Structure formats: structure tokens, C-alpha cells
Amino acid sequence: MRVTMIGTGYVGLVSGACFADFGHDVVCVDKDAEKIRKLEAGEIPIYEPGLEALVAENVKAGRLSFSLDLAASTPNADAVFIAVGTPSRRGDGFADLSYVHKAAEEIAEVMDGYTVVVTKSTVPVGTGTEVEEIIRRVRPDADFSVVSNPEFLREGAAIMDFKKPDRVVVGAEDERAQKVMRELYRPLYLNETPIVFTNRATSELIKYAANAFLATKITFINEMADLCEKVGANVQEVARGIGLDGRIGSKFLHAGPGYGGSCFPKDTLALVRTAQVYDSPTKIVEAVVEINNERKKKMASRVINACGGSLEGKTVAVLGLTFKPNTDDMRDAPSLDIVPALKAAGAKVRAFDPAGMHEAQGLLKDIDYVDGPYKTLEGADAVVIITEWDEFRALDLERVKSMMKTPIMIDLRNIYRPDEMAEVGIAYHSIGRPQKA
Numbered sequence: 001m002r003v004t005m006i007g008t009g010y011v012g013l014v015s016g017a018c019f020a021d022f023g024h025d026v027v028c029v030d031k032d033a034e035k036i037r038k039l040e041a042g043e044i045p046i047y048e049p050g051l052e053a054l055v056a057e058n059v060k061a062g063r064l065s066f067s068l069d070l071a072a073s074t075p076n077a078d079a080v081f082i083a084v085g086t087p088s089r090r091g092d093g094f095a096d097l098s099y100v101h102k103a104a105e106e107i108a109e110v111m112d113g114y115t116v117v118v119t120k121s122t123v124p125v126g127t128g129t130e131v132e133e134i135i136r137r138v139r140p141d142a143d144f145s146v147v148s149n150p151e152f153l154r155e156g157a158a159i160m161d162f163k164k165p166d167r168v169v170v171g172a173e174d175e176r177a178q179k180v181m182r183e184l185y186r187p188l189y190l191n192e193t194p195i196v197f198t199n200r201a202t203s204e205l206i207k208y209a210a211n212a213f214l215a216t217k218i219t220f221i222n223e224m225a226d227l228c229e230k231v232g233a234n235v236q237e238v239a240r241g242i243g244l245d246g247r248i249g250s251k252f253l254h255a256g257p258g259y260g261g262s263c264f265p266k267d268t269l270a271l272v273r274t275a276q277v278y279d280s281p282t283k284i285v286e287a288v289v290e291i292n293n294e295r296k297k298k299m300a301s302r303v304i305n306a307c308g309g310s311l312e313g314k315t316v317a318v319l320g321l322t323f324k325p326n327t328d329d330m331r332d333a334p335s336l337d338i339v340p341a342l343k344a345a346g347a348k349v350r351a352f353d354p355a356g357m358h359e360a361q362g363l364l365k366d367i368d369y370v371d372g373p374y375k376t377l378e379g380a381d382a383v384v385i386i387t388e389w390d391e392f393r394a395l396d397l398e399r400v401k402s403m404m405k406t407p408i409m410i411d412l413r414n415i416y417r418p419d420e421m422a423e424v425g426i427a428y429h430s431i432g433r434p435q436k437a
């Protein structure tokens, strides 16, 4: 099949490369000339494990190419995917659909012959109908179907998630479009991946419901962690104790600083707004949004308290800035709340992140970016672990202690054990666990 992918971001580039790897002919189109220049030169504009090799292989095989020119890429396509951003609209939290609408107009101008237009971006219920209306308005004669096919991949494990998903969701209203979608995902059929065919509105809502549920699970365990701290319980054992119940499941029960990233914050808010418009409020999700926002803001006070109530003139080492490990994505990362609050409390901040420093430098000013975890520690008054990158999980604790002015660690991801810290003599503060095991 011939596929055009509009948007070569975290979703478009991975999906495009994976479809090419399935054997389809794929052109990835973006408006960002710098991204296309890099891709054509064999460089990957984002950090995603395994992507560079996958792109290179498929370019070499002649199945994957990149272009700035939608008109040249689209006329023969069987399917055109819209994988552009849908950020929160400034001021009201609704999904900003301007990129999706624009892409729909642009597709309409150049499409030729029967084309399936697939919305892969996360979009509110009703967007498929809007895309259909836009195309119909621009090209009343066009022969096309609009399909919803939300993406569930996770940054950092995106290729695996795309190729071995728990399920694929397709919202298609007609048989012709279903046939094209079935053909596109044929390699997954052979793997017996469940493909959920449904109508467009249901498919659009499935994506928001999934993200809202996961955000709720995280927020639930975060509140349990706070309660654990008050009553002397251990949240990791609570999570294990409840997660072994098959009805609950053990995933997404890690207490931490609050969720961030390019999806959960904006998608939970967009769902809340959509539900309000339809006068069917999602009060649980409203509470999740509020609790999580407050939580991220409160994390700095844990550092202040661990340092005896003041950070004035102190140096805080920060390990990890991205919203999670194995990505360079800084969108809505907890560090964007925590680091400015540390600085506002008088601290000097020295930070390291394995992949996110370039992105972070544009967002977090006036902090010292250093090259490696140990370099943050020299003479520091405290160290905070914000993101659980693997390379922070096995630090030489004796070295950590000897390098710091005062050995205080605030571990917002619970990657160490309180007893090992006690043994080394580092004052250790984590989330929802007794100070010493």
C-alpha cells in the first residue's frame, strides 16, 4: 500500500518507519524544513531507541522517504495519515485542532482517486466529522473516507509498542475504508493482535478514556503514597498487594512526582472540557487533573524540608529532566515545575539528563547543565532524582556521599532502597515509604 504520513514527530516518524517496515511504501511529510533536512541526511530529529536503525534500513530498501511537499507525495496514496500535534489550546484547555484542520485542507487540495484519510493524532469526539466536512468543502468531488486510528505507543518504547501493540483501534464507517485499514495492519493480524473495529466517535473516545484511566491510576497511587507517609505504610508494597489482583493489574502503580509528558496532561484536560460541553462532567478526571497539577508544584517543598527548611544559598543537584526515561521530550515534564520552584526558594541548580539537556536548555534557564550524573554532585547540599533513567539506578553511593557537601537525597521515583541508603549514611527521602525499611 502507498502511505503518506503528515507530521514526522514522535508518532508520525515512528508510525511511518514501522509501516515501511511492514512492507508498505511510505512518504513522511513535514512542514519543518530542518526536520526534513535532517531526515534526508540520515539524522533522527528526536531521541527514540532503535529508530535510527529502523529508518536507515527502510530508506535503504526504498520503502521510506521524506518530503516537504505534500502535493508530490499524496496523489497516489491509498491512505494519508494525519499525525500532527494537538496541544492544549491556550486559556481553555480544549484540544487545539488548528494543525489537524489545516492538514485536512491541504490533503483535500491534492488528493486524487479514492483515498482513506486517517486521523492518528489524538482528537476529540467529532473531529473525524469535521475533517470530512473540510475535505468535502474544499473538494466536493473527492472520493474519500475519514477513519479514526488513535495511537497508543509510548515514547521510549515506541517501535515495540507500534509493532506489538495490545490492540489496534480503528473507527471506520464504511467497508471500503475498513478493507484498506485491514491491509495496512495485516502483519499484526498474523500476530493475532486484537483489532477493534468500531465507529469513529467511539474510536476517538477510546483514546481519551484510555489516557484518562491511566492518569487516574497514577494519581490514585500517588494519593495512597501520601497516606502511607502519614501512617507509616509502604506504597510499593501497597501497589504490589493490590496489583496482584487481576482486576486491578500491577502496571501504572508507581508513585512519583505526578504525571507529565506530551499526552496525559493535555488529554485529561481536553476530555474534561469535551465532557463539560456535552453537559456530562467527568468529575473523577477533573479531580485527577487538579490533584496532579498541585502535586507537581508541591514536590519542591520535599526538597526544602529535607534540607532543613531553607534552600537559600544552597546547591541542589538534579538528576533527570525529561518527563520519563528514554526520551528527549520535555513537554509538561515535572522538572518544569520543580526546578523553577527550587530556584525561587534560593537554590543554585546543577542538572544532568542523558538525552533531554538540549530541549531543557530552552525551557529551564539559569541553571548549570553538566556532563554526567557525578558532575552535578560536587559540593552539593542535596540531590533530587526527578527522572528514573537507568544510569541513575546504580550510582556508586560511597562516591555520591563523598562528593556532596551534605549527603541528602530526595528520590522522587523510588529507585533506591531506604536500607541501602541508611547503610551508606545518606539521608534518604523517597515517596510513600518509611525513611528506613
Ligand code: NAD
Pocket (backbone or CB within 6 Å): 006, 007, 008, 009, 010, 011, 012, 029, 030, 031, 032, 035, 083, 084, 085, 086, 099, 102, 103, 106, 120, 121, 122, 123, 151, 152, 153, 154, 155, 262, 263
Ligand atoms: P510532534 O509535535 O512531535 O509532531 C508533530 C509534527 O507535525 C511536527 O513535526 C510538525 O512540524 C508537523 N506538522 C504540523 N502541521 C503539519 C502540516 N500541516 N503538514 C506537515 N507537517 C505538519 O507531535 P507528536 O508527539 O508526534 O504527537 C502527534 C499526535 O499524536 C498528537 O495528537 C498526540 O497527542 C498523539 N500521540 C502522541 C504520543 C506521544 O507519545 N508523543 C502517543 C500517542 C498519541
